[in-house]
Every structure is written in C-alpha cells, then in structure tokens.
Amino acid sequence: MRGLRRLFAMLLLLLVLLAGWLVVAADAGHxxxxxxxxxxxxxxxxxxxxxxxYLATAADCAGCHTAQGGRPMAGGRLLxxxxxxxxxxNITPDRETGLGRWSFADFWRALHTGRGRxxxxxxxxxxxxxYTRVSRDDALAIFAYLQSLPPVHRPTATGSLRFxxxxxxxxxxxxxxxxxxxxxxxxPEQSAPWNRGAxxxxxxxxxxxxxxxxxxxxxxxxxxTLGGGQxxxxxxxxxxxxxxxxxxxxGWSAQxxxxxxxxxxxxxxxxxxxxxxxxxxxTQHLSDDDLQAMAxxxxxxxxxxPVPDVDPTSHDDALVHQGKPLYAEHCAACHGKDGRxxxxxxxxxxxxxxxxxxxxxxxxxxVLLGGFAPLTRAVPRPYSMPPFAQRLSDAExxxxxxxxxxxxxxxxxxxxxxxxxxxxxxxxD
Amino acid sequence: MxxxxxxxxxxARRRRTRFLVVLAxxxxxxQAVRAVHAAEEVAAIPDTLQQRIAVCTSxxxxxxxxxxxxxxxxxxxxxxxxxxxxxxxxxxRGLRKYAPMEYTVRQLSPAYxxxxxxxxxxxxxxxxxxxxxxxxxxxxxxxxxxxxxxDPARRVPACTACHGSQLTGVQPSTPALVGLPYxxxxxxxxxxxxxTRAMAAPDCMAVIAGRLADSDITAVAAALASRELPADIHxxxxxxxxxxxxxxxxxxxxxxx
Numbered sequence: 001m002r003g004l005r006r007l008f009a010m011l012l013l014l015l016v017l018l019a020g021w022l023v024v025a026a027d028a029g030h031x032x033x034x035x036x037x038x039x040x041x042x043x044x045x046x047x048x049x050x051x052x053x054y055l056a057t058a059a060d061c062a063g064c065h066t067a068q069g070g071r072p073m074a075g076g077r078l079l080x081x082x083x084x085x086x087x088x089x090n091i092t093p094d095r096e097t098g099l100g101r102w103s104f105a106d107f108w109r110a111l112h113t114g115r116g117r118x119x120x121x122x123x124x125x126x127x128x129x130x131y132t133r134v135s136r137d138d139a140l141a142i143f144a145y146l147q148s149l150p151p152v153h154r155p156t157a158t159g160s161l162r163f164x165x166x167x168x169x170x171x172x173x174x175x176x177x178x179x180x181x182x183x184x185x186x187x188p189e190q191s192a193p194w195n196r197g198a199x200x201x202x203x204x205x206x207x208x209x210x211x212x213x214x215x216x217x218x219x220x221x222x223x224x225t226l227g228g229g230q231x232x233x234x235x236x237x238x239x240x241x242x243x244x245x246x247x248x249x250x251g252w253s254a255q256x257x258x259x260x261x262x263x264x265x266x267x268x269x270x271x272x273x274x275x276x277x278x279x280x281x282x283t284q285h286l287s288d289d290d291l292q293a294m295a296x297x298x299x300x301x302x303x304x305x306p307v308p309d310v311d312p313t314s315h316d317d318a319l320v321h322q323g324k325p326l327y328a329e330h331c332a333a334c335h336g337k338d339g340r341x342x343x344x345x346x347x348x349x350x351x352x353x354x355x356x357x358x359x360x361x362x363x364x365x366x367v368l369l370g371g372f373a374p375l376t377r378a379v380p381r382p383y384s385m386p387p388f389a390q391r392l393s394d395a396e397x398x399x400x401x402x403x404x405x406x407x408x409x410x411x412x413x414x415x416x417x418x419x420x421x422x423x424x425x426x427x428x429d
Numbered sequence: 430m431x432x433x434x435x436x437x438x439x440x441a442r443r444r445r446t447r448f449l450v451v452l453a454x455x456x457x458x459x460q461a462v463r464a465v466h467a468a469e470e471v472a473a474i475p476d477t478l479q480q481r482i483a484v485c486t487s488x489x490x491x492x493x494x495x496x497x498x499x500x501x502x503x504x505x506x507x508x509x510x511x512x513x514x515x516x517x518x519x520x521x522r523g524l525r526k527y528a529p530m531e532y533t534v535r536q537l538s539p540a541y542x543x544x545x546x547x548x549x550x551x552x553x554x555x556x557x558x559x560x561x562x563x564x565x566x567x568x569x570x571x572x573x574x575x576x577x578x579x580d581p582a583r584r585v586p587a588c589t590a591c592h593g594s595q596l597t598g599v600q601p602s603t604p605a606l607v608g609l610p611y612x613x614x615x616x617x618x619x620x621x622x623x624x625t626r627a628m629a630a631p632d633c634m635a636v637i638a639g640r641l642a643d644s645d646i647t648a649v650a651a652a653l654a655s656r657e658l659p660a661d662i663h664x665x666x667x668x669x670x671x672x673x674x675x676x677x678x679x680x681x682x683x684x685x686x
Contacts (some may be wrong), residue, residue, distance in 0.1 A: 068531075069522025280536050334474070334483075345474050369529070370484050375536045381544070383480065386487030387529060428532035 052145025323403025572652025
C-alpha cells in the first residue's frame with residue numbers, strides 16, 4: 001500500500017516536471033512583443049496619470065512596494081512566504097534601480113504574464129495571477145502614473161529564499177499548474193455594475209490572493225472562488241466572502257460591504273490585521289460607484305456547502321465555561337454582555353465573520369494584539385482595544401476566545417491553549 | 430503594511446460629495462437610532478480621547494504614568510508633546526523598534542498622533558522613585574561626573590548640555606532624564622548601540638551611546654535613577670541650551686513631521 005502510494009507520488013512529480021519543462025519550452029519561443037508606439041509624450045497626459053493614480057490605489061501597489069518608513073513605491077520590503085522572504089523591487093522611474101528603462105511593453109508583460117524585463121519569471125508573491133485580468137488601457141494608465149513619480153534611487157534588497165525556490169526556474173511547474181495569462185471577460189448575462197465589480201475584485205483588487213485557499217505549493221487551490229483561506233506565514237484567516245447561505249459573510253447586505261470597505265467598520269464587524277491595511281491604503285479611496293459595484297459582485301457569490309457542526313468535547317465545554325467570567329471582566333464593557341458591540345464604536349462579536357472563521361486565528365490574534373479600528377477619512381479618530389498578550393495566559397486567551405466563538409448565535413470550534421502559544425510567536429506584521 | 434494614500438482624483442471627490450448629500454439624512458437617522466441604543470446601554474461609551482486610546486493606556490497607564498517599578502512601559506505624562514509625536518513617528522517608520530508599538534501606531538494620522546501626544550503631555554502625575562541596583566559609590570560618582578561634566582577624553586558631552594541644567598528636558602522636544610528608571614535608561618542607551626532606536630540624522634544620542642564604555646552606561650543610568658527630583662519638573666524654555674554636538678532633531682527649523 002505504502003509502496004504504491006510512493007510510486008504514485010513519483011509519477012505525479014514526474015508529470016509536474018514534464019509540464020514545467022513544456023512551459024519552459026513554450027515560453028522560450030515567446031518573444032517580447034514588438035515595441036508599441038507609446039512614447040513619453042502620450043504618457044505625460046495628466047488625465048491619464050490621474051486615472052493611473054486611482055487604479056494603482058485600487059490595486060494597492062504601494063501597499064507592497066513601499067517599505068516601512070520608505071518612499072512610496074521605492075520598494076525595500078521583504079514579503080514573507082513559506083518559501084522564504086521575497087524582496088519587493090523599486091518601481092519608481094529610477095534608471096538604475098527602478099523602472100526608468102522600462103517600456104510599456106515590458107510593463108504590460110510583467111503585469112499580464114508575470115515576467116521581468118529580461119523575460120525572467122517573477123514570483124507570484126507579485127499578484128500577477130490577479131493582475132493578468134487588468135485591461136491594457138488600465139495598465140497603460142498605471143504605467144503612466146508610475147513613470148510620473150519622482151525617481152528614487154534604491155537598489156532592491158536581497159531576499160532569503162530557500163533552495164530550490166531561490167532559482168526562478170523552479171517556478172516552471174508552478175506556472176504550468178496555476179497560472180494562465182488572460183484578460184477579464186465580461187459576462188454579458190450580468191449588469192454593468194456586476195461586471196465592473198467582478199473586474200475590480202478579481203483583477204485590480206486581487207482580493208482572491210488572500211481570500212482564496214492556497215495549497216502547499218502556494219497556488220490558489222481549486223477551492224471555491226473567494227471561499228476563504230489562511231494566509232501562510234503572516235498567519236491570518238481571510239474569511240469566505242459569500243453572503244449567501246453558509247457563506248462567511250452570511251446575512252451581509254451590499255451596504256454592509258460598502259461600509260466596511262469605505263470606513264473600515266460595518267454593523268457586522270470591523271477590519272483588522274492585513275484587511276485594515278487594504279481598507280486604509282486602497283478601498284477607502286475608491287469611488288462609491290466602484291465600491292457599490294464590488295459589493296454587487298460579492299453578494300452574487302453562490303451559497304456554500306454546509307459545514308458540519310463541531311461536536312464540542314468536554315474539554316471544549318470546560319474552556320467555554322472558564323471563558324465566561326473572563327469575558328465579563330475584560331471584554332463586556334466594550335463588546336457588550338450580548339456580544340452586540342456598540343454601533344460605530346465597538347464591533348459586535350456575535351455573528352462576526354472573523355470571530356467564527358474556521359481557524360480561530362483571527363479572534364485569537366485580535367485579542368493578543370488589540371489595536372485601533374482602521375483610520376479612514378470617515379473615521380479619523382477610531383476607538384481601540386487593549387492588547388491582552390501580557391495580561392492573559394495562553395489558557396485564559398484560549399478560554400475567552402472559545403467563549404466568544406461558541407456564545408450567542410456563534411457555533412465555531414473551541415481554540416486550544418497550544419494554538420494561542422503558536423499565535424503569540426507570530427510577528428505582528 | 431505602511432499606508433500610503435495618494436490623493437483621490439477630482440472625479441472621485443465630486444462623486445463623494447454627491448454621495449454625502451444623499452447620505453446625510455440617513456446619517457442623521459442613524460445617529461438618532463444610535464442615541465436611543467446608547468441610552469439603553471448600561472454604561473454609555475464616553476466620546477472622549479481617553480476612551481479612544483484604551484490601547485495606549487492599557488500599557489502606559491490612563492494618565493501616562495507608565496510602570497514606575499520596572500520602567501518597562503515608559504512614562505509619557507508631562508513629556509514634551511513634540512517629543513512624543515516624534516517617537517510615534519519613529520516607531521511607525523521603524524527607526525525605533527518595538528513590535529507592539531509599531532503595530533499600534535502604524536495607521537495613525539499626524540493629526541491623531543498630535544492629539545494623543547497633547548493628551549499625555551498635559552497629564553500631571555508625580556514621579557515615583559524606582560529601584561536602583563546596588564552599585565559602588567565610585568560608580569555613582571562616575572555617573573554624576575558624566576551627567577554634569579561629560580568626559581572630554583572620550584569626547585562625551587555633559588548630559589545637562591542638552592537635557593537641561595536640572596535634566597528636566599528642554600522645549601520643544603528634548604525629553605527629561607530625571608525620574609527615568611534604571612532599566613529604562615540602560616535599555617535605551619543599549620538600543621542606540623544595537624540600532625533598534627534611532628532618530629533623524631545626525632543622531633547625537635547614537636554618537637554618545639557609542640562613545641560611552643559599557644560600565645559608563647551602568648554608571649549614568651544608576652546616577653540618573655538615584656537623583657532627587659527637582660521641585661520644578663517642567664522642561665526648560667526653548668533655546669535655553671546650545672547642543673554641543675550636531676543633532677538632527679534639534680537643528681534650527683527641524684520640525685516634527
């Protein structure tokens with residue numbers, strides 16, 4: 001039995017390698033596109049640049065391409081992945097260290113097919129798996145905007161990818177399995193706002209890069225689109241975005257979604273962790289029409305398969321029981337005895353997607369880290385939550401988190417103290 | 430992730446205005462609902478800054494008193510507001526390292542930081558003495574020497590030259606050294622050496638920390654923590670000292686970002 005399984009695994013590996021080789025061969029014959037007639041004059045059109053600014057915000061390019069305390073778009077961050085840290089390059093128009101020598105054809109190829117200026121494969125930590133759906137017109141506007149920025153001289157940092165991932169050729173099998181270049185195709189059956197929303201969510205907004213499950217190879221798994229998934233290494237859970245039956249956002253209206261993306265808060269939960277950064281850096285700046293369009297698309301996501309109710313063990317029941325007095329002492333003043341929070345001030349915990357998501361990571365880390373609700377134009381002086389990392393032990397955090405996950409209408413699994421110990425070790429950023 | 434907010438296009442702004450016109454009546458209605466709901470709550474949530482910054486006060490104390498014993502959570506009360514703003518900015522930029530601080534302030538706007546700094550700067554809380562490790566009289570004497578006269582041989586200026594003759598700090602942004610616990614002072618001088626604390630160049634404190642011997646750090650931290658507090662703990666007026674070393678944050682025209 002074991003031997004058979006191993007044979008099967010070997011065969012699978014061979015197949016994957018073969019597929020990778022085929023892609024390499026196919027790519028080798030693929031010459032960069034002929035230079036387009038797009039020159040400096042057409043790129044300096046202020047209307048085009050302004051549109052590019054807006055689109056780059058919708059795509060949150062700056063969110064990754066700006067280092068802590070660094071100049072916008074000048075790179076310098078190291079993105080943590082299960083394969084090591086990937087340095088984010090400088091995309092200001094500096095000639096030596098940025099995109100100063102890039103043509104639009106080079107840029108389009110990067111965004112659309114995930115290849116660098118010398119044709120090399122780029123790591124999918126750069127979410128070209130989503131950006132490939134961005135239209136050529138929009139890509140041109142983004143390029144014009146980037147080229148209008150002040151050039152910053154800043155060489156790209158060195159990363160720490162592990163062998164064999166430090167070799168770009170290792171991406172061959174991955175690309176064969178998980179990447180298809182292709183533009184967004186509108187669905188003629190759907191309304192214009194729906195199509196605009198789908199384009200923004202699947203393309204520029206790259207929501208699926210976090211909100212869809214990844215497999216061990218770092219590819220977006222064949223799970224339902226936007227069905228939720230754990231973000232590796234950074235260790236947050238981006239919940240399922242379906243608002244229909246058994247969906248992660250079950251019961252949310254389009255208006256709830258618009259509010260969350262615009263203000264960072266909604267009557268059903270507030271954004272925190274990486275989602276707070278998405279709201280602050282990107283979605284709060286989008287037009288109301290675009291936010292409404294994204295919500296129109298999201299509320300159309302289908303119902304999900306029911307998740308069987310978890311049967312609590314006696315150990316779980318004990319945890320929940322211990323959590324009750326802790327909740328009354330440390331949490332109820334803000335979130336309410338009934339877990340309903342305080343509209344516009346403190347988020348509800350009852351029915352909150354991030355409290356009941358399957359992993360328990362979000363609620364655990366929210367309790368350990370505390371922090372402000374997102375700071376947005378709509379909420380310039382947000383309220384905040386104290387961190388409990390120093391005040392509560394692993395067992396106490398597990399108890400209070402298990403309590404909120406299984407109280408009121410919430411029926412999620414309990415969280416074990418060992419899991420809290422692990423989440424404590426995850427760096428805040 | 431650092432938040433970067435490029436300006437909105439004017440079209441988007443016009444749309445927003447239109448949206449607000451439509452939204453205003455809804456907002457009013459919602460406010461009314463909220464007021465009713467608030468009245469039902471057992472304890473209404475105060476609409477104050479103090480309530481908003483529960484995250485800060487859970488570590489630094491409601492009045493920014495810190496944890497006097499260990500000094501692990503530093504006192505913020507009464508420190509110059511510009512100094513406090515600069516520290517928040519430095520944590521945000523990663524010049525000064527402490528993960529929970531970096532996480533907590535990462536999204537704060539300059540205006541909100543200023544409001545929070547003004548709150549703590551205005552708090553009047555008596556200083557409390559904290560424990561000083563048993564050190565020899567000689568060590569204390571060495572510390573006193575460094576504080577008031579520096580050490581020309583090591584090119585270390587007197588601490589009073591910048592921190593004020595009574596070490597109560599100098600407006601607008603030089604912090605006091607009196608009342609700081611031993612552990613905190615030695616940890617800060619150490620972090621300038623290990624580059625986990627820095628300020629805009631030229632970083633005079635990094636220069637000074639680098640010139641002190643290890644034993645000097647113990648000496649000066651112990652001497653500072655042993656000092657009696659002066660009756661008047663307010664910072665000296667701006668311009669009353671001439672820094673003996675170039676210091677980016679004290680340069681004329683240096684403004685808090």
